[in-house]
Amino acid sequence: MGETGSVAGTRVGIVGTGWMAETHTEALRRLGIDVAGVAGRTPERAREVADRLGLATAYDSVEALVKDDSLAAVHVTSPNDVHAAQAAAALRAGRHVVCEKPLGVSAAETAALVRLAADSGLVNAVCFNLRFSPHNHNAAGMVRDGTLGEPRYVTGGYHQDWLLEETDWNWRLVAERQGNLRAVADIGSHWLDLVGFVTGRRVVEVMADLHTFVPERNHPLGEVGTFAGHAVADDVERVRERMTSDDAAGILLRLEGGVRGLCSVSQVSAGRKNRLTWELNCARGSLSWTSEEPEYLWVGHRDRPNETANKDPAQMTRLGAAVTGYPAGHVEGYPDTFRGLFAAVYADVAAGRPAATPAYPTFADGHDVVLVCEAVAESAQSRSWAPVRRDTP
Amino acid sequence: MGETGSVAGTRVGIVGTGWMAETHTEALRRLGIDVAGVAGRTPERAREVADRLGLATAYDSVEALVKDDSLAAVHVTSPNDVHAAQAAAALRAGRHVVCEKPLGVSAAETAALVRLAADSGLVNAVCFNLRFSPHNHNAAGMVRDGTLGEPRYVTGGYHQDWLLEETDWNWRLVAERQGNLRAVADIGSHWLDLVGFVTGRRVVEVMADLHTFVPERNHPLGEVGTFAGHAVADDVERVRERMTSDDAAGILLRLEGGVRGLCSVSQVSAGRKNRLTWELNCARGSLSWTSEEPEYLWVGHRDRPNETANKDPAQMTRLGAAVTGYPAGHVEGYPDTFRGLFAAVYADVAAGRPAATPAYPTFADGHDVVLVCEAVAESAQSRSWAPVRRDTP
Amino acid sequence: MGETGSVAGTRVGIVGTGWMAETHTEALRRLGIDVAGVAGRTPERAREVADRLGLATAYDSVEALVKDDSLAAVHVTSPNDVHAAQAAAALRAGRHVVCEKPLGVSAAETAALVRLAADSGLVNAVCFNLRFSPHNHNAAGMVRDGTLGEPRYVTGGYHQDWLLEETDWNWRLVAERQGNLRAVADIGSHWLDLVGFVTGRRVVEVMADLHTFVPERNHPLGEVGTFAGHAVADDVERVRERMTSDDAAGILLRLEGGVRGLCSVSQVSAGRKNRLTWELNCARGSLSWTSEEPEYLWVGHRDRPNETANKDPAQMTRLGAAVTGYPAGHVEGYPDTFRGLFAAVYADVAAGRPAATPAYPTFADGHDVVLVCEAVAESAQSRSWAPVRRDTP
């Protein structure tokens, strides 16, 4: 663990008042960072959350927050449609920025944001937190070290069930706030980023099929938190709404260096609460990991017994050990991934600028996943393979 | 178990001398069926296998075997390219026929075989044995009973590693004997049949990507048994050969009734010895099964705890209990799937003709999977969605 | 698999008409052995079972069966109280004998039987079939090879739930037929034998606590099959009966060579259908196996990743590979353990006498477990450590 001395006391502001605001607050505090306050849609909502979390300041507006010169950094945890604008405002105000995924709702806006961040010289990070479950870093280290030979084939997916029922609702179901993809953008993006990180290869071409299994939903009037949709009171007024966004998707993938893959994404898989899995077959061995059992990394071999490695810093690659906070068998879960991510980010914040090769996902990484998602949408629309258009100016 | 009295003593002949010949022999004997003898490529090979397995007769040829009027049925376990011709010969000789999968190497030949079988009035079965792992029947029963609502989305795959190395070899790598697809035809066919059986829906359209990760292999001169390729002696002469068949494949699927799916097939996934998995998301619940842990069926729920059902005849659907031979917790494995399959087949053999709705996969089912495989090949070739051409005369 | 040629056609008779009679019949038939007939409590019951299983002969009595000189061997699958007498009768008639566990209900009778068997020169085996789940042989091989250092500590247990309810019934609940221990004798005996086999060490001292959690049961008048108690019809007459035998037990163990252990045995653990587990900690590594997931052997290491070995004959010890019938990933379950056991036994039957070191559990092994069980009963009674009294004449 340890080594938080250098960042302790750094002041940070949070944009957003949902459960991600809480998750970020808690993870920042673990590092001794001072979460100064929060801004939301209204001053009242900000006050309520500030009081609940014991934060000193409830900002009147996002503008007020980003202009607070006592803040070293700003975290953007609002709905997707305002990520890019808020992140840009914070960068322009001179703040380092940590933004929730997706970085934006179009590649146009995220491309602009990447340029702005690069020009600013400020630390910029996007919350692909799952990279920081220690075995994901460990796996990336094994691939980089060449232990198992060249990566060839990567499969898996991300399944949830919180949008299974037609009575489930969340702002992610509103196209203007989520963007035009839903399951793929919301959770598929995690899988795509993670697999890119572990393999060290970028997706270059996709063939996708998008599925809307719940054709109509009851839209409750008023705001509904993530993972809370099925708890909306029965007497809230609802309107029937036709759905067009993806409940689920299947994607064939071609990555750099001849790597091939496929993934499945779904938010309507009853019983799968939050299950991301991946399996990577390399020329001499395989790796597999499952988010609901993060203590273990499966390592497959052809001619000797497969391994089920504990999260043991003494046995991991350097890359894996570097993000491991607790001894083997002391499970590090979901909250710990934010701790690891923020520890990496704030080492750069303490240095005042991004490292030459940042140890965390940057805006450039966030933009890249948006490009892949746009290729997914294009492919599903055209029923054909679509390239990831990285050459777009 | 039980109830084998009616088939005990039935005489059967086996075509083929590989490990499937042994597997069939053993499963037939469990039912009290008399495995009379075996025919192979040469009389010598047949004699060797007959002696090893304690079979009375080593036939001089396949022709001699199918013409032995003391035999009620013939099992075809030879390489794929001769399945259709041998099955046809046996039908013409008046034998009931059990044929290993795939039923043939082209839809043209399997279509003809289906017609021949129908005209013959004889029992015809194809060895999609995995249906008979009890939980697969149990799952099919749950879908038919509507317990979990309409099927929507099915994912999974079949991964092995016995062809990982360029020094691995088997007749399946020879296109003339295997057919033009390899991993998809050999093991993907099991997954496709199984998912069709469990969902009760046929595949209507596919989008596939085929991968040849091992571009060249060392071809040892001489025959090499399945799962035995890496054990070929070092001093056997080998020739370098360019490979074009699929080591692995990703397939997007559209099934009848709006069901969508995707599957991954690979014979080069280090550490995956023989792992078939499927997950079926229905409107109100999910099911999942893994071949290496057959005792359990996972049943996913949104609003109550997920279940991990033991293979318990007292708790299964009627369909599941009917093929369960042992009490809960007494694991039934791979050999037991053949026992269950043959028990179903020989009930019809004892009756002298197929039931109106056979309780086992028939030649029609075998043909249907060949049609899907041809669509897979067409799709991969054209890089576009391809329909399953069931209307072909 | 293979190599059944030498035993094919050997004629065998079965004493007993319960599900073990069926299980033995099926496993013998897999090897090509001719199950000639069956004897039961009445000629009618024998006829019914013979017809159902397709056996030629229903013997009028056990006496008639053992005296049939066409039989090479006799299998004893009747209730415990008659095992010893029937096995003795078969030996005296010159038959090789395979007896279900426990070998008898007292060490006095099993000691006599061991002497009789030794004097006879005939093959004698007791059905500790679980040794023949391939990974158990594999583990024994690893211990004998010294791969993981000296065995030190062995833990685990055997839990079932088929006697949970006070309405559950079976002959095992009748002390005169089962013997004075129940859960320990019925399933604890499997665990004790298995751990002795894997470690290569005998139990020398025990400290036990026996539990009767269901103090009274409803005894249905009439016979009730194993694992079938909860299916007894509601209208069968029942009498209330006070229970004194062990539903469950905890046992501390001291084994030869300084090995220590403990085990838990229960037939009243809701949800545990038939779950045997053991973990063996050696000086340099550990092993663990669970009966409901027999494909995997866990191998624990201190300074490198733990392994989860598939049942792969190519990777196993010689001892493990020798009893493996199918390739890796092709799960071998409960029925296969009988196949493996009988293959070993009938190799000796074919030779006409026991090998110098039989490859299967003998009557001597069966007697040894009865001695341990008697020590368990003595310990529980006296609330103190009790030695295993092997010196008793």
Added chain:
Amino acid sequence: MGETGSVAGTRVGIVGTGWMAETHTEALRRLGIDVAGVAGRTPERAREVADRLGLATAYDSVEALVKDDSLAAVHVTSPNDVHAAQAAAALRAGRHVVCEKPLGVSAAETAALVRLAADSGLVNAVCFNLRFSPHNHNAAGMVRDGTLGEPRYVTGGYHQDWLLEETDWNWRLVAERQGNLRAVADIGSHWLDLVGFVTGRRVVEVMADLHTFVPERNHPLGEVGTFAGHAVADDVERVRERMTSDDAAGILLRLEGGVRGLCSVSQVSAGRKNRLTWELNCARGSLSWTSEEPEYLWVGHRDRPNETANKDPAQMTRLGAAVTGYPAGHVEGYPDTFRGLFAAVYADVAAGRPAATPAYPTFADGHDVVLVCEAVAESAQSRSWAPVRRDTP
């Protein structure tokens, strides 16, 4: 999560400079609590840790820390032999106290501490953090609600491997600092507390066997951190030392209300990094949990499928949901157990005194486990059952 507003800003001091000091610091910070400083064996060591963790104050001594009136509470994370004296000093200074387990090295000192705490009216807690893995609270809730009927039988254990080698060392191996029991006191105490919590029953009698599998160790001169023993540099001077404390133990248990049990404890089980398991069989169902896969609670049933419940606040008992911080499928691991424990403790700290029924383990609970451990030692010594002597004045 949430609701940390009321405790944010509370000032706390930490006694001890090992990894527990860091673990506590991080968990306290998550709640917004102000970890003011640390005291260690020397001012230099305190300074080093304070700097590394970003704490403002390095106290010159434990005395100086406990007398700092700005502190509301003191956490004791030093070696076992000084727990009781330091906790007493903090209570006498008017601080609420959170003490690591075990509460002390003898029942005499812990009994006195319980009285002192009761007289003080201050909040007192002992760090049996594993209760706060949400499913353990959930299970306790199910037992209290009677969902599965009366508890009957509890089994399991706690295995680690960090003291496997004779070159492993830690202060726990020094009897004067650890107390006379080692594995049982260090990790067995967690299991005993947890099982008492889940069942709601106290242990009343034990029968134990203690094992010293590593008879001699190399004692490096100088301090060695927990879980760090195998990383001691090779050139550190070492002395050979005879060991008498328990590497492992087997314990038979009798609990209140007729509950029976057994547990296994070991710190020399190669490959088991930190694995606690328990299974509780009740009259109508069972529960089981494993620390390395905390997301799932297994719920066993006799006549319907077993469940594998996710950590889902929407599906848990009230008791379980109350300590759950994140949605289902978002794994909460080891660090989260401290967060949950401290959230409960600091609700009472905010109130200024313990609740009538504290929601966390108190000094009385810590003392009770010490009493059980003393019975374990007595039983092993006398080789007989020993009562837990709660009547001692």
